Amino acid sequence: MQYINDALKSKKLFLLDIDGTVSLDADWIDGALDFLNLVKKRGGKYVFITNNSTKGIEDYVEKYTKMGLKVDRSNFLTAGYVTAHFLKEHHEQDLLYVLGTKSFIRELKSFGLSVTETVPEEGPGNIKAAVVGFDSELTYQKVTDICRLLTAEDVKYYATNRDLACPVSFGFIPDCGAICGMIACAAGREPEYLGKPNPMMVTMAAEENGYRKEDILVIGDRLYTDIACGLNAGVDTLAVFTGEAKEEDLKTTEFPPEYYCGTIKELYDLLKCT
Numbered sequence: 001m002q003y004i005n006d007a008l009k010s011k012k013l014f015l016l017d018i019d020g021t022v023s024l025d026a027d028w029i030d031g032a033l034d035f036l037n038l039v040k041k042r043g044g045k046y047v048f049i050t051n052n053s054t055k056g057i058e059d060y061v062e063k064y065t066k067m068g069l070k071v072d073r074s075n076f077l078t079a080g081y082v083t084a085h086f087l088k089e090h091h092e093q094d095l096l097y098v099l100g101t102k103s104f105i106r107e108l109k110s111f112g113l114s115v116t117e118t119v120p121e122e123g124p125g126n127i128k129a130a131v132v133g134f135d136s137e138l139t140y141q142k143v144t145d146i147c148r149l150l151t152a153e154d155v156k157y158y159a160t161n162r163d164l165a166c167p168v169s170f171g172f173i174p175d176c177g178a179i180c181g182m183i184a185c186a187a188g189r190e191p192e193y194l195g196k197p198n199p200m201m202v203t204m205a206a207e208e209n210g211y212r213k214e215d216i217l218v219i220g221d222r223l224y225t226d227i228a229c230g231l232n233a234g235v236d237t238l239a240v241f242t243g244e245a246k247e248e249d250l251k252t253t254e255f256p257p258e259y260y261c262g263t264i265k266e267l268y269d270l271l272k273c274t
């Protein structure tokens with residue numbers, strides 16, 4: 001941790017990335033649980049903001065409850081959830097083709113959106129937009145279908161997040177950005193990404209919880225998504241080095257965080273004494 005100041009001590013709403021910041025698979029990163037309990041004890045609020053769209057918010061609530069943290073729906077904002085909000089606003093009446101997990105599709109349908117998982121051989125028909133999530137149930141048939149659909153230039157194209165790889169216990173697996181990269185190689189089209197670094201997640205969290213920008217700290221392990229998201233939203237950011245970013249990356253990054261520390265445990269150790 002490079003320093004702690006009154007601005008950092010006064011933060012009330014902590015927006016935390018999940019993978020590589022507070023947990024990896026089903027394990028807490030050292031100090032994360034202590035930090036989250038400290039936030040609550042100090043009268044603050046934590047909201048997890050994740051680009052991982054393999055799980056819906058209900059799935060995250062269940063997972064973290066099993067991992068021993070008291071959470072409800074209000075503690076999570078996922079790229080899937082903000083994507084659903086965006087689609088509700090812009091495509092409420094349209095049929096959408098979705099390449100994503102069953103959980104992601106369930107979440108989109110819960111917003112009253114019309115979703116199909118098939119593309120007619122003869123053309124897009126009523127389909128007005130294609131939506132890609134981080135699909136851990138990906139098949140080559142889905143990839144083929146979306147490439148066929150995207151040949152229709154008037155079909156809009158969105159994706160939840162531009163992350164290329166997702167950290168897991170043994171290393172990394174391809175994330176939504178890598179799936180979109182594969183599609184781009186064939187279809188020659190890039191989606192509009194709605195998750196981080198798009199500032200939508202931070203502005204939604206601030207509005208839903210009633211906090212001002214200066215009360216908010218975004219914490220994450222990726223400079224070009226987590227930290228860029230905070231910068232785009234105009235709030236303070238803190239990078240941790242338990243996922244993708246390394247301390248030496250700070251010398252060259254376009255997205256410098258206001259604060260940084262090795263692990264979330266370092267932040268806990270400093271804040272608990274204040």
Ligand SMILES: [Mg+2]
Pocket residue numbers: 017018019020021220221222243
């Ligand atoms: Mg991460």
